[in-house]
Amino acid sequence: MNKAHFEFWPKRVSKSLTVPETTIYDNLAISAKKYPHKTALVYYGARYTYREIEQQVEALAGFLEKGLGAEKGERILLFMQNSPQFLISYYAILRIRGIVVPVNPMNTAEELAFYIKDGGIRIGIVGQELYDRVQELEESAALKAVIAAAYSEYAGEEEGLPPAAAEAARTLEGAVSWRTAISSGDVPSEYSGVPEDIAVMPYTSGTTGLPKGCVHTNRSVQANIAGTYHWMNTTSDVVVLGTLPLFHVTGMVHSMHAPIYGGAEIVMLTRWDRNYAAKVIERYGCTHWTNISTMVVDFLSNPDLGKYDLSSLQVVSGGGAPLPAAVGEKLTAITGLKYVEGYGLSETISQTHFNPPDRPKLQCLGIPSFDVDARVIDPSTGRMLGHGEEGELVVRGPQVFQGYFNRDDENRSAFIELDGVPFFRTGDIVRMDEEGYFFLVDRVKRMINAAGFKVWPTEVESLLYKHPAIQQACVVGIPDPRRGETVKAFVILHEGKEGEVTETEIIEWAKGEMAAYKYPRVIEFRTSFPTTSSGKILWRKLQDEEKQKSGEVL
CATH class of the missing domain: 3.30.300.30 (ANL, C-terminal domain)
Structure with missing residues (x-):
């Protein structure tokens, strides 16, 4: 394991991190106990406290378990855009020890059918505006029960509402309304979740074949929740701007789980809007913003950006694709902040690498995160490569998934044994410099x-x-x-x-x-x-x- 990067490790942060034995649901319960009256979520002007969010989670969990018969270990579809209901649904599924299957809301009915069949899913929680795709499903992929949510029921009257968040609740044939579900009065069984419970199963994008479900336990997700909390100094008084989609692992961890773990405030956007993003940074004093490079490009291209006070921002971070150097320099010129890039995959529930916030490098994946062993190998022979040599990135760490759901053959090819232990093969070509920072060269296939x-x-x-x-x-x-x-x-x-x-x-x-x-x-x-x-x-x-x-x- 290379240790050169420890010289540049963030000051006052330990080089190893014990993963909490608590579960993801416990994070919400503990924050609600610590900060019951503190704002947990702001949604287009409407504010919700930690106690209110916890109460809604309990109500929905009760209906899932008692009203729909959802069981421990059951995979439940979460098919909606960013909204309070997404957050509440996610934690309600965890509350009954179910497994969250978050699916991209841009998927067609045909694509949705694949996930339902592959995951053996019978219950879905769906955005009202997406319900027509559920209705299009053939009998072989039909869900047995659907809860439909209208985001407008949680939105305030602030300007900037996207159409999906402004659409009034409608009665939908064959679906249980969100209000009916949370008003049922059903009380869930006592919570007894453990770290080894499977918590979430995000699907890979399927760029090299059919999408594959990535099996993650509470423990593997907690590794990155706690890692994000400490690396990004996510204290209870930071304000997180949530613009990344929450079905995606980066948004899920950085814009939802980590803030809840820390008792922080989330300002949530249903759809990306560069003007509204600038407005809420000023209005709510947003301090932390994790995004994707294309958002930064669009944000900085806004001719009206100079009208807004962005001085509250303390950390602007992201991943998904390297931020062009010229864009990073423009960000620094406007905000005084350096872009903090990271790297991760669905298989690692977001980051395996972070740039040190006080010493980031542009167009750089960063250095290995807590307790991650990252190596560069020749993809054909498995031979380890040295500084400056281009090869495939392989990783081992507490956030690596348990494997692909029902894909035994692909699980065998996804790992390689080095020094007697398995490493996950990322499929990305990288190089490592003499300081232990990793740089993406490209995808093996590209x-x-x-x-x-x-x-x-x-x-x-x-x-x-x-x-x-x-x-x-x-x-x-x-x-x-x-x-x-x-x-x-x-x-x-x-x-x-x-x-x-x-x-x-x-x-x-x-x-x-x-x-x-x-x-x-x-x-x-x-x-x-x-x-x-x-x-x-x-x-x-x-x-x-x-x-x-x-x-x-x-």
């Missing part, structure tokens, strides 16, 4: 082979962000009769720059910024990119479009 040279799209994208007219860039490989593959860049220009710069001008500029084999030979302007609901650019979708154009079999 490399472009241009005339025998390895081109990593992430590196090219980072260089393109230096161009003053470029707001966002996404690089893919396209077929080339002479080079085998060549580099194409999809580009979104800053507002007002359309028509001022041509594709040829960007190519000529790029020639001076990167090696001859790397610069993009083709530029295509776009006004938007396909993205996940967490904001990640779907590069594979753009890649597939190019393959279809060339007639290549997908």
Whole structure:
């Protein structure tokens, strides 16, 4: 295990961390006991205390258990956007020792059917605006019971409400209304959860095949909840801006679980809105904001940003994709803060790596988190590599999942044994510098082979962000009769720059910024990119479009 990074470990933070023997639900119960009258959640102007949240969790748990017959260890679908009901539902499922299966609200009925069948799910808690997708399900995937929630029932009257949070509650055929569920008067059995209980099963995105359920216990999730709390100084008086989707592991841990663990305040957004985000930072004095790099790009591109007081911010952090250096420098210029990047996966319930908040490096995954053994290996031979060498990142730590649900073959290939112990294979190509900081090179599957040279799209994208007219860039490989593959860049220009710069001008500029084999030979302007609901650019979708154009079999 490399220990060079300990020299740069955050001051006054222990280098090891004992994972609490309490459960995720216990975190809420303890914070409600410690801070009953303190605001736990702000939702478009409406405030809810820790005691109120706990009472709602108890009420819903009672109905799940007594009204719907939900049992310990049962997988329950959570299919909704960010909302108070998402948080309440998540903890209510844990309260009855059920397993939360959070699913991306952007999924179609056909995609939803896969999760229901794969997980053997019979009960779902669903956002009202998504209920039509549940109704579309064929009999083979139909849920036996559905609770439908209208977010407007918890929203205040603050301006900035997205349509889903403004929609009034409706009577839906075949569904139990949220109000009926929490007003049933049912009382759940005494809580007896243990660290080994399976708590949540997020699904991987399925970029290399069908999505897979990642089995996590209270213990593996608690490792990252407690780790986040200590690393980010999440005291009871910080105010967390929650803009990441809560179904995603980063939003789940950083914007919901860690604040609740610390008794902090969460200001929750249902949908990303750069103006509203700036407004609530000023209005509620938000101190901690974990996001994804595309949110930061959009936030800083706001021409009205200068109207808002952002001085309350103490930590701006994120992950998902490296933040372009030029954007990080702009963030520092505007807020005085350095961007604190991290790295993690669904299989590790968010972070395995953090940048030290007082010594972060841009476009860097950071250093291994508490008790994480991270190594770089040759993906073909398993041989360990040294500083500066590019190879696959493998990790071992308390947050690593128990395995993929019902995927024995893939569980065997997901791990490699080193020094007699199993390490999880991330599938990401990285390099480690002499100080023990890790840098993402790219996904194993994303490399472009241009005339025998390895081109990593992430590196090219980072260089393109230096161009003053470029707001966002996404690089893919396209077929080339002479080079085998060549580099194409999809580009979104800053507002007002359309028509001022041509594709040829960007190519000529790029020639001076990167090696001859790397610069993009083709530029295509776009006004938007396909993205996940967490904001990640779907590069594979753009890649597939190019393959279809060339007639290549997908």
